[in-house]
Amino acid sequence: MRVDEKPIYEGTFTVTGGNFDNAGEVSSNIKSVLKRIGLSGDVVRKASLVAYESEINIVSYARKGMIRLRVVPDCILIEAIDEGQGIADIELAMQPGYSTATERIREMGFGAGMGLCNIKSFSDTFLISSEVGKGTHLKMIIKTNHSSLNS
Amino acid sequence: MTLREIKELLDAEVLVGQNQMDKEVKSAFVADLMSDVLAFATAGSLLITGLTNPQVVRTADVLDIAAIIMGRGKRPSPETFQLAEELKIPLLTTKYILFEISGRLYAKGIRGCIEKVGSK
Numbered sequence: 253m254r255v256d257e258k259p260i261y262e263g264t265f266t267v268t269g270g271n272f273d274n275a276g277e278v279s280s281n282i283k284s285v286l287k288r289i290g291l292s293g294d295v296v297r298k299a300s301l302v303a304y305e306s307e308i309n310i311v312s313y314a315r316k317g318m319i320r321l322r323v324v325p326d327c328i329l330i331e332a333i334d335e336g337q338g339i340a341d342i343e344l345a346m347q348p349g350y351s352t353a354t355e356r357i358r359e360m361g362f363g364a365g366m367g368l369c370n371i372k373s374f375s376d377t378f379l380i381s382s383e384v385g386k387g388t389h390l391k392m393i394i395k396t397n398h399s400s401l402n403s
Numbered sequence: 404m405t406l407r408e409i410k411e412l413l414d415a416e417v418l419v420g421q422n423q424m425d426k427e428v429k430s431a432f433v434a435d436l437m438s439d440v441l442a443f444a445t446a447g448s449l450l451i452t453g454l455t456n457p458q459v460v461r462t463a464d465v466l467d468i469a470a471i472i473m474g475r476g477k478r479p480s481p482e483t484f485q486l487a488e489e490l491k492i493p494l495l496t497t498k499y500i501l502f503e504i505s506g507r508l509y510a511k512g513i514r515g516c517i518e519k520v521g522s523k
Contacts, residue, residue, distance in 0.1 A: 273457065273482060275457075275458060275461070276457065276458055276461030276462075276464075276465075277461075279461065279465060280461065280464055280465075280490070283464065283465065293446065293467065294446075297446060297465065297466060297467060300464075300465040301441050301465050301466070304441070304461065304462070304465045305438070305441065308458075360437065360454075360456055360458045361435060361436055361437030361438070361440075361452075361454050361456070361458055361459065361462070362436075362437055362438055362458070364438050364439070366436075366438035366439065366441075366442060367438060369442075370438060370441055370442050373442070
């Protein structure tokens with residue numbers, strides 16, 4: 253996977269913390285972009301899912317953040333970068349079922365401690381770093397299927 | 404089964420997607436937890452749920468879900484309804500509880516989009 257290749261698409265999407273009503277809007281936009289590029293349905297679904305769980309995390313736990321999307325012929329790079337409370341124990345946060353979600357988050361059908369596990373399992377590469385009181389940085393790579401590209 | 408047949412079977416009301424009633428479905432997933440829907444539901448399946456917020460529609464959109472069925476008489480919030488219209492995702496509501504919805508659909512040949520977790 254060569255992430256540094258000349259991008260087919262590059263963009264940054266702003267996500268506002270606490271804006272539950274619009275949670276998912278950025279991921280819908282990302283999905284439209286990926287569909288327009290002509291990637292296969294399976295790849296688009298995986299990438300949208302990863303973007304969506306990341307977006308839900310920013311809305312739920314951060315003050316603000318952004319999702320960066322970079323598409324190169326071999327893969328899709330998605331980065332979710334936020335300014336917020338950060339994660340004290342990443343190993344614990346990665347455990348299925350572990351959650352610090354509020355009632356508001358659970359009402360949306362999230363906050364069952366599955367978000368990071370889902371992001372990891374649908375990505376081909378997953379990197380996470382976090383600093384308490386500063387924020388969290390997720391980096392995901394999803395391989396594309398070359399033949400699925402029209403261009 | 405077509406969405407039209409499902410509508411009849413479940414005595415459902417079609418709130419969004421009246422023009423998509425010929426769409427065929429073969430599988431379904433039932434959950435109120437959207438993270439589990441994201442983990443396990445497959446493209447083209449029905450999403451049967453008791454949740455009514457916009458994230459149900461967002462989740463359905465991300466996964467290319469064929470249609471959303473809200474059970475136990477649940478109706479979408481105005482924001483949810485509007486989003487389903489915008490994204491053109493069929494949305495049905497029925498008074499049957501989720502167990503009855505599942506049983507009735509299963510009897511007509513609709514299957515779970517996966518049988519067990521880990522068997523994807």
